[in-house]
Amino acid sequence: MNSKDLLFISIVTFLTTIAWTVYDIYHTAVTSTITPVQQELIKPINSEFDQETLELLRTKEV
Amino acid sequence: MNKQQSSPAKHDTEYDINKDTAAKGHEAVLALLSRNDVQAYSMVIFSLLALAFFSIFAIKPTLTSFFDLQRQIADAKMLDQELTTKIRMLLRVQEEYYRIREDLVMIDQALPADPAFSSLLKKIEQVTADEQTTVSTFTTEDFSLLEEGGTHMTKDDEIGNVSFSLETDAPYPNSEALIRRLLNLRRMIFINRLELISNERSTTPVVQMEISAQTFHLNK
Numbered sequence: 228m229n230s231k232d233l234l235f236i237s238i239v240t241f242l243t244t245i246a247w248t249v250y251d252i253y254h255t256a257v258t259s260t261i262t263p264v265q266q267e268l269i270k271p272i273n274s275e276f277d278q279e280t281l282e283l284l285r286t287k288e289v
Numbered sequence: 290m291n292k293q294q295s296s297p298a299k300h301d302t303e304y305d306i307n308k309d310t311a312a313k314g315h316e317a318v319l320a321l322l323s324r325n326d327v328q329a330y331s332m333v334i335f336s337l338l339a340l341a342f343f344s345i346f347a348i349k350p351t352l353t354s355f356f357d358l359q360r361q362i363a364d365a366k367m368l369d370q371e372l373t374t375k376i377r378m379l380l381r382v383q384e385e386y387y388r389i390r391e392d393l394v395m396i397d398q399a400l401p402a403d404p405a406f407s408s409l410l411k412k413i414e415q416v417t418a419d420e421q422t423t424v425s426t427f428t429t430e431d432f433s434l435l436e437e438g439g440t441h442m443t444k445d446d447e448i449g450n451v452s453f454s455l456e457t458d459a460p461y462p463n464s465e466a467l468i469r470r471l472l473n474l475r476r477m478i479f480i481n482r483l484e485l486i487s488n489e490r491s492t493t494p495v496v497q498m499e500i501s502a503q504t505f506h507l508n509k
Contacts, residue, residue: 260361
């Protein structure tokens with residue numbers, strides 16, 4: 228194995244390491260840390276009651 | 290005895306050979322390293338390997354922790370904002386609930402928690418009496434008034450239903466009024482089939498009416 232081969236292996240190793248580091252950082256940056264329970268908690272709720280239906284029911288015979 | 294004397298001599302010889310080999314190797318390495326191209330290649334190779342080593346064991350964990358903490362802070366801020374919005378919405382809902390609390394009983398009357406079929410039956414009886422219609426037949430399908438929870442539904446269904454059929458004899462205006470009142474009841478009734486049969490031979494204007502309907506209730 229001559230010096231050029233060793234240099235090639237070193238460059239490939241270095242680039243692989245850099246790619247691994249960049250991917251790991253990207254993955255960490257884009258992965259949400261919010262748990263499923265928290266996601267369930269922040270689900271929006273509808274604060275409007277159906278007034279039309281209530282008015283309709285009011286006109287009905289009991 | 291001869292064997293014992295020859296052994297240290299042999300050992301010395303082997304040692305000398307190894308020493309010579311090591312010396313030759315050392316000279317060869319020095320000769321190799323004295324070359325400019327080898328020095329340049331070695332410097333680059335060891336620099337790259339050192340950088341790779343530090344990337345894995347020093348730079349990557351540090352940067353990962355940094356971005357992870359940043360993400361946690363951003364998520365926590367978002368969570369705080371969403372929860373604040375939800376608390377505000379809950380307060381609005383609470384206000385609205387207190388405002389319409391008196392009216393919520395109407396929903397229970399329209400869609401009770403259990404079949405409450407006896408009260409519906411009582412109401413139908415009252416309506417038919419009011420409209421002067423004669424009920425000739427009243428049947429329920431897949432439901433028994435004597436058994437609890439006689440409706441057909443699975444545990445996953447949120448709403449159960451009770452089907453029933455009604456046959457009445459009355460003049461047309463009374464039958465029409467009966468239908469209108471049944472549809473105007475607060476208890477939800479859905480009419481599946483309505484049949485009006487007039488007897489042409491009869492001298493009285495009586496119309497025979499057949500109603501197939503169903504009512505609903507919540508599945509608790």
